[in-house]
Amino acid sequence: MPPLIGITCGRDSRADGVTRHCQNDAYVNTVVQAGGAPVLIPLVDAWPAVSALFQRLDGLLLSGGGDVEPALYGQQPHPQLGPVDPLRDSVEIALARSARIGSLPILAICRGIQVLNVALGGTLYQDIASEVAGALAHPYQPGNSRDHLAHTVQVSPNTRLAAILPGEAPLSVNSMHHQAVRDVAGSCVVSAVAPDGIIEAIEVPDHPFCIGAQWHPEEMVGRYPAMRGLFAALVGAADMLRPRGTDLG
Ligand code: MN
Numbered sequence: 001m002p003p004l005i006g007i008t009c010g011r012d013s014r015a016d017g018v019t020r021h022c023q024n025d026a027y028v029n030t031v032v033q034a035g036g037a038p039v040l041i042p043l044v045d046a047w048p049a050v051s052a053l054f055q056r057l058d059g060l061l062l063s064g065g066g067d068v069e070p071a072l073y074g075q076q077p078h079p080q081l082g083p084v085d086p087l088r089d090s091v092e093i094a095l096a097r098s099a100r101i102g103s104l105p106i107l108a109i110c111r112g113i114q115v116l117n118v119a120l121g122g123t124l125y126q127d128i129a130s131e132v133a134g135a136l137a138h139p140y141q142p143g144n145s146r147d148h149l150a151h152t153v154q155v156s157p158n159t160r161l162a163a164i165l166p167g168e169a170p171l172s173v174n175s176m177h178h179q180a181v182r183d184v185a186g187s188c189v190v191s192a193v194a195p196d197g198i199i200e201a202i203e204v205p206d207h208p209f210c211i212g213a214q215w216h217p218e219e220m221v222g223r224y225p226a227m228r229g230l231f232a233a234l235v236g237a238a239d240m241l242r243p244r245g246t247d248l249g
Contacts, residue, residue: 003058003238005036008092008112010065011043011085026146026218027063027109033221034231036238041095043087050091054098059105059209059238062092062112064216067179073123080127082178093119100187105209105237107230110177113202113212120185120204128180128198136196140176146219150175153200153215159191160203161211164229173200173215180214188212209237 007028009021023040031038038061041053054060067082069089092112096119099106108116114124125131128138136151144150152170155162165171171192181199184190191211192201204210211234217227 002035002037003235003242004039004056005031005059005061005235005238006039006041006054006057006095007031007061008041008063008065008088008095009043010063010088023063024218026216027061030218030221030228030231031061031235034228034235036231036235041091043085043091045087045090047094050094051098054095054104057104058242059107059234060095060099061234062096062106062108062115062212064110064112064176066111067126068111068114068118068124070124070126073118075123075126078126078130080130080178089115096120100204100207100210103208103241105234105241106204106207106211107234108210108212109218110214110216111179113181113214114179116210116212117181117185117188117202120187122181122185122188123183125180125182125198127178129178132180132196132198134196135198136175136194138175138180138194138198139178146176146216147174147223149173151194151196153192153194155201156189156191156193159189160209160233161191161201161213164211164233165226170195174220175214176216177214181212208241209234 149172188202200214220227
């Protein structure tokens with residue numbers, strides 16, 4: 001059976017006041033193509049319900065989305081801070097901490113790497129352009145495709161990321177973020193950095209599989225199939241580590 005990969009969701013509000021859960025097809029489809037069974041995790045203010053779902057998962061994908069509430073890492077809001085969703089923050093931080101403690105495989109993408117870092121005690125830049133002198137253009141540029149190669153990253157040798165995306169040369173990635181990891185959580189190591197010094201990937205060495213990437217591999221897999229390796233590694237770890245006691249197959 002395909003391992004169950006929980007994918008966190010966002011919410012949007014329509015003009016008529018209706019709030020809906022939302023998630024991009026790219027995450028769901030890429031998990032399916034990697035051999036996983038995606039489960040969209042709802043944002044509810046009821047940890048027993050989320051926890052019941054969490055305990056049935058074999059892996060966790062922390063997805064992209066809006067900004068993280070800066071009070072969660074001890075900062076006042078910056079003028080360029082975008083909209084925040086306190087419920088999404090609390091659900092995702094609880095999931096990230098539970099997955100870290102429970103050794104559940106984690107792939108954290110874009111907002112996900114930021115949530116992961118904050119959940120484990122790190123901090124963020126609230127707005128790269130106004131807080132980092134000389135930074136590259138990391139936000140989405142209107143007119144570009146979602147797999148547009150915006151900048152390179154240098155992958156750190158001897159990391160899990162280097163094993164998944166091997167090669168000496170810098171890796172070209174897309175970039176659709178205005179926030180980034182600032183102080184790396186103590187349990188994490190940096191596994192990729194952009195030429196301007198912005199941290200683009202982190203991982204937790206003493207966890208079976210915990211990788212965060214600041215770019216969007218799920219949007220790149222069509223033209224850059226090597227990016228499927230991140231999802232194959234997540235699903236493979238989820239399959240390998242899941243409890244076998246009730247597996248009748
Ligand atoms: Mn970037």
